[in-house]
Amino acid sequence: MTIETTNKKFSSQANVIGPKITVRGLTKRFGNELLYSQFDLDILGGAITCIFGPNGCGKSTLLNVIAGLAPYDSGRILFGEKTLKETKVGYVFQNYRDALFPWMRAVDNIKYPLKVAGLSKIQQKLRVEELIALFSTKIDLHRYPYELSGGQQQLISIMRALATGPEVLFLDEPFSALDYEATLTIRDKLQEVFQLSCLTTVMVSHDLEEAVYMADKILLLTKRPTRVAEIIDFYAERPRTAATLSEKEFIYTKARCLDIFKREVYK
Numbered sequence: 001m002t003i004e005t006t007n008k009k010f011s012s013q014a015n016v017i018g019p020k021i022t023v024r025g026l027t028k029r030f031g032n033e034l035l036y037s038q039f040d041l042d043i044l045g046g047a048i049t050c051i052f053g054p055n056g057c058g059k060s061t062l063l064n065v066i067a068g069l070a071p072y073d074s075g076r077i078l079f080g081e082k083t084l085k086e087t088k089v090g091y092v093f094q095n096y097r098d099a100l101f102p103w104m105r106a107v108d109n110i111k112y113p114l115k116v117a118g119l120s121k122i123q124q125k126l127r128v129e130e131l132i133a134l135f136s137t138k139i140d141l142h143r144y145p146y147e148l149s150g151g152q153q154q155l156i157s158i159m160r161a162l163a164t165g166p167e168v169l170f171l172d173e174p175f176s177a178l179d180y181e182a183t184l185t186i187r188d189k190l191q192e193v194f195q196l197s198c199l200t201t202v203m204v205s206h207d208l209e210e211a212v213y214m215a216d217k218i219l220l221l222t223k224r225p226t227r228v229a230e231i232i233d234f235y236a237e238r239p240r241t242a243a244t245l246s247e248k249e250f251i252y253t254k255a256r257c258l259d260i261f262k263r264e265v266y267k
């Protein structure tokens with residue numbers, strides 16, 4: 001199966017641009033520590049937003065709250081006009097070692113959300129075949145996670161997150177524990193997926209170059225109490241390649257983000 005045919009199946013499945021995400025009046029505390037207070041945010045639908053900000057400013061917490069993995073004290077979060085419960089989301093964790101079920105073979109890890117969603121064994125098998133084609137992966141999916149490299153495990157995590165055809169994909173520093181080669185490969189695979197489907201993607205990155213390279217919008221957060229410092233657009237065509245890194249627009253955008261980051265960290 002070629003990527004093009006998978007594309008049709010993907011788009012017939014989703015067939016819509018991922019929803020915008022609206023956060024209004026978000027308040028989030030950890031004990032006495034107020035992390036977000038009356039926090040508002042608009043995340044563009046069908047685009048990649050990369051979150052960048054100082055250590056400990058609350059990037060993971062924001063992702064977790066929006067994705068429903070962490071509770072919040074007050075506020076409203078909508079996906080288009082829908083609630084989280086009415087929206088299909090996928091999540092890729094930073095620590096792939098803890099994210100996969102170690103007692104399940106890679107293929108069963110990918111199938112797991114499909115099983116939970118009630119798909120038949122045949123449907124599960126077909127969907128896994130689509131994902132294999134989409135990522136053109138040659139990984140032996142009958143291996144257990146411990147028998148795979150870090151990059152391969154993270155790729156399995158990403159395939160699992162995409163298995164049910166989510167409208168929104170969350171990734172928290174998905175490359176931070178990977179070597180450079182695995183990072184480049186998976187980044188480019190992800191770009192292909194973004195080009196084929198119009199998921200709303202929200203990714204945390206601690207690497208500014210990577211954040212700009214991947215993003216349509218770079219969301220820059222301040223140190224605590226956390227606010228949106230600025231949201232910067234990056235319009236370069238996809239697929240972005242090594243050549244993108246030396247283009248004027250890329251260098252300019254990265255420098256602008258760095259200026260804002262420094263201003264917010266050192267003030």
Ligand SMILES: Nc1ncnc2c1ncn2[C@@H]1O[C@H](COP(=O)(O)OP(=O)(O)OP(=O)(O)O)[C@@H](O)[C@H]1O
Nearest residue numbers: 030031035053054055056057058059060061062206
């Ligand atoms: N479960 C928790 N209980 C108490 N405090 C927490 C919890 N999770 C996060 N925090 C605190 O909230 C703040 C933000 O944490 P968070 O992990 O969201 O930041 P981050 O921007 O993702 O950091 P990093 O850059 O290190 O990944 C930190 O001060 C952290 O100590």
Ligand SMILES: [Mg+2]
Nearest residue numbers: 059060061204
């Ligand atoms: Mg974090």
